Amino acid sequence: MASPQESTQKFRWHYADFDDADLQFRGRSLFFFVVLISIILLVTLLFLYARWVCNVEYSPPPAPPHPTISAAPAPTLGLDSTTINGLPIVLYRSSVDSESIMESECCICLGMFGDGDKVKELPGCKHVFHSECVDKWLNTHSSCPLCRASLRADSPV
Template sequence: MSSSSQYSQAFHWHFTALDDDNFEIQGRTLFLVVVLFSVILLFTLLYLYARWVCRYRHPFPHALPPPPPPRSRGLDPLTIKTLPIALHRSSEAPNSREQAECCICLGVFEDGDKVKVLPLCRHCYHPECVDRWLSVHSSCPLCRGSLRINNTPVGSAIPHIVVE
């Protein structure tokens, strides 16, 4: 029982019994706390200044040249116009199932419809559909075969054929 009373006395504190000498900050400790606080304050101010400069100031606005305009990925209108147009005949199509519809609008070709034939792959489309497609893309919508050879549009060498 004496051991339990000994423990209870060791943990029994009174506010008058606390010694303030244990809470004194020595000279080196105070110096390190001040230096640490100054470094944190300096980095915080530097970070805020950098954000302000990046957001509200544009250093040397005329030093950088303007970016080049985006290159059009489609074909030029003259090349699109030179692609051949023919009349659709279901009896002449070798793969009548494959050539029976425009894969852009999914419209079925009727006999006598005007179709635009792409030169390399020979796929057929409604002229309005493929013209819109080729103004944005430079490839066949179905097989994705390029209509450019060495940066030269393929249709520029083909004469313009219009069947009426």
């Protein structure tokens, strides 16, 4: 075993005992240290800039206060009122003829047709609907609600 004197001297340190000559940066070591610190600083700044750019909320550019050229009105998707009013109105009857079979239900409101109800028959496809229901539909659409056949006069279909 070691004597008590040796063990106490083993851990006795003094500030003057430290030699810091090995901790000096010179020549290539200093150059690589500066380059390493510069790269770490550059990557950190780029990361912070990228986070800042991604967190900025973009808003659309403001509209001009007074438009100098008036915009053309948007084309209406439905039919005009004269065309809608020009569609034939027939009275519904529940008896079935051998030549024409009429539907018994309005596919717009899903209501059943009763004898004497005023229904509109669309040209071309011959589908029938309640007059009020099909008028509302044709104000916003230009086709049959059931088969989507076009009702426009200028349409090739």
